[in-house]
Amino acid sequence: MSNQTLLPDGSEWLLRMDYTSRGVHGVTVLVVFSCFSLIAVVGLLSAISLSAFNTRSWATDKHPHLFVRTHVAAYFISLLISDLLQAIGSILNVKWIGDMAVVVGDVCTLQGVLKQTADVATAFWTLVIGIHTFSLLFLEIKQSRFTLWTTLIAGWSGIGAIVIAGPAALNTPHHGPFYGISGYWCWISPEYPTSRITLDYMFMFIAAAFSFVLYTLIFLRMRGNIVIERKRISFRRTGAAWRGKQFENQAMTIAKQMLLYPVAYTILILPIAASRFSAFSGTSVPFEVTIFSAAVFLLSGIVNVTLFTMTRRILPPDSFKIPKWTISNPQPITEYTIEAGPDSYYQSSGTYAESYEEKEKDYVYDSEPVPASLPSPPLRIRTADSVPTMLAPPHRSQQRGSGESIYNMYEAANSPIPLTPPDDVARHGGYGR
Structure with a gap:
């Protein structure tokens, strides 16, 4: 070449x-x-x-x-x-x-x-x-x-x-x-x-x-x-x-x-x-x-x-400064409000508003029905790692009137239902009349 x-x-x-x-x-x-x-x-x-x-x-x-x-x-x-x-x-x-x-x-x-x-x-x-x-x-x-x-x-x-x-x-x-x-x-x-x-x-x-x-x-x-x-x-x-x-x-x-x-x-x-x-x-x-x-x-x-x-x-x-890239950030826990009736059986899964304690005094615990106009307390549910506990019903001596028994909604969350009923409950064959 x-x-x-x-x-x-x-x-x-x-x-x-x-x-x-x-x-x-x-x-x-x-x-x-x-x-x-x-x-x-x-x-x-x-x-x-x-x-x-x-x-x-x-x-x-x-x-x-x-x-x-x-x-x-x-x-x-x-x-x-x-x-x-x-x-x-x-x-x-x-x-x-x-x-x-x-x-x-x-x-x-x-x-x-x-x-x-x-x-x-x-x-x-x-x-x-x-x-x-x-x-x-x-x-x-x-x-x-x-x-x-x-x-x-x-x-x-x-x-x-x-x-x-x-x-x-x-x-x-x-x-x-x-x-x-x-x-x-x-x-x-x-x-x-x-x-x-x-x-x-x-x-x-x-x-x-x-x-x-x-x-x-x-x-x-x-x-x-x-x-x-x-x-x-x-x-x-x-x-x-x-x-x-x-x-x-x-x-x-x-x-x-x-x-x-x-x-x-x-x-x-x-x-x-x-x-x-x-x-x-x-x-x-x-x-x-x-x-x-x-x-x-x-x-x-x-x-x-x-x-x-x-x-x-x-x-x-x-x-x-080299920027730090974040994939995700922790988000705050969101509270959800659920309207609950006055006879809720699973109280430990949420917390009632404080104003409900005052409203409880206005209830009539006898054979008369609860007024329909009475507002129901709000129930706030938190997403937490806790197991709800069913509350035990109150003693017969704590019941008022001849109506259905009302559970104590402010009982401590660590009060489970007893496996053996009380003596007076066993003699009368259960709660209520």
């Missing part, structure tokens, strides 16, 4: 590039760095998600400036997602290490798409964080929620459009596929050098340059060299430190801490920018320099996570 093919324009297009032992070791270093970055980014995204879930019910008036509710949190999460895509794209180098060669195919195209998407997205969201910080600290303008959603939707849509535009508009049989082998991995094919700059590196350099300018202006503003009075900007050589109208605002504090991310991004892209432009100009770049510059750029995820964890009081400590 040939490693190259001839394109219609007469140029050669690389189909396969074999790895040497040195190449395997160098690319393995990049995979290891990417794995560390992936773990760090996923861990931080999980922590932010847990904090947002636990603070979802916190009152807004008491916690108005939680990090998860600020605009910069959404922009920072987008930046972490970009770092995640960068790490996944580099981890795909594992296939080339296993095959000992980079081969054109679906995996190669996927790696090229991920790398370009990550490059453009990282640059864009770094620039957005810089602009947001500039508007808060320099201009003292607070962005609205409409601006937040517009930036998020337009940002990711624009990133997707840039990635799609290359292969959709420039992928022609005359120049070969848009994504192909680029050194020891896959990226935009060498047949599209202009696209490499305009659809990838240009966004990285614009983000770095604008971040540097914005950072410088903010620094001079905080130092007191730049003064804004009634929408007029003046410069002073010396001046008192400026704190701003909202210096104590938590949103301002978070914005100041976010200044570190554009600065870190600018530092991280300098080695890879220098090596790539040297290669574009025709200068031979040593293999070690290529691996070093790529490794430094892949540290973006680790650096962003490290900067976030070193910043104090961004996420409340109480928001990291």
Whole structure:
């Protein structure tokens, strides 16, 4: 199988590039760095998600400036997602290490798409964080929620459009596929050098340059060299430190801490920018320099996570509690009310209302029937582990009149029916007359 093919324009297009032992070791270093970055980014995204879930019910008036509710949190999460895509794209180098060669195919195209998407997205969201910080600290303008959603939707849509535009508009049989082998991995094919700059590196350099300018202006503003009075900007050589109208605002504090991310991004892209432009100009770049510059750029995820964890009081400590899921809770015992008649025989299974003791005095215990209008006492039944006990009838001497005997409804619950009847009951042949 040939490693190259001839394109219609007469140029050669690389189909396969074999790895040497040195190449395997160098690319393995990049995979290891990417794995560390992936773990760090996923861990931080999980922590932010847990904090947002636990603070979802916190009152807004008491916690108005939680990090998860600020605009910069959404922009920072987008930046972490970009770092995640960068790490996944580099981890795909594992296939080339296993095959000992980079081969054109679906995996190669996927790696090229991920790398370009990550490059453009990282640059864009770094620039957005810089602009947001500039508007808060320099201009003292607070962005609205409409601006937040517009930036998020337009940002990711624009990133997707840039990635799609290359292969959709420039992928022609005359120049070969848009994504192909680029050194020891896959990226935009060498047949599209202009696209490499305009659809990838240009966004990285614009983000770095604008971040540097914005950072410088903010620094001079905080130092007191730049003064804004009634929408007029003046410069002073010396001046008192400026704190701003909202210096104590938590949103301002978070914005100041976010200044570190554009600065870190600018530092991280300098080695890879220098090596790539040297290669574009025709200068031979040593293999070690290529691996070093790529490794430094892949540290973006680790650096962003490290900067976030070193910043104090961004996420409340109480928001990291893992929620406890309860299957069922014990329910209180329900009382049921049953209307019972005056001659109930199973009194120990329930408890009569106290008002019935007073009503008992109004009963006539003789041969006359009980008035129908007399209300029956309510009987409250509790669901408890108890066995009802039948109460013993009263002694004959306790009966009144010649009517039927009335059981003592307030006898103690532990008075069972006697097995042997009393003597006077036995002589008269039972209870009653």
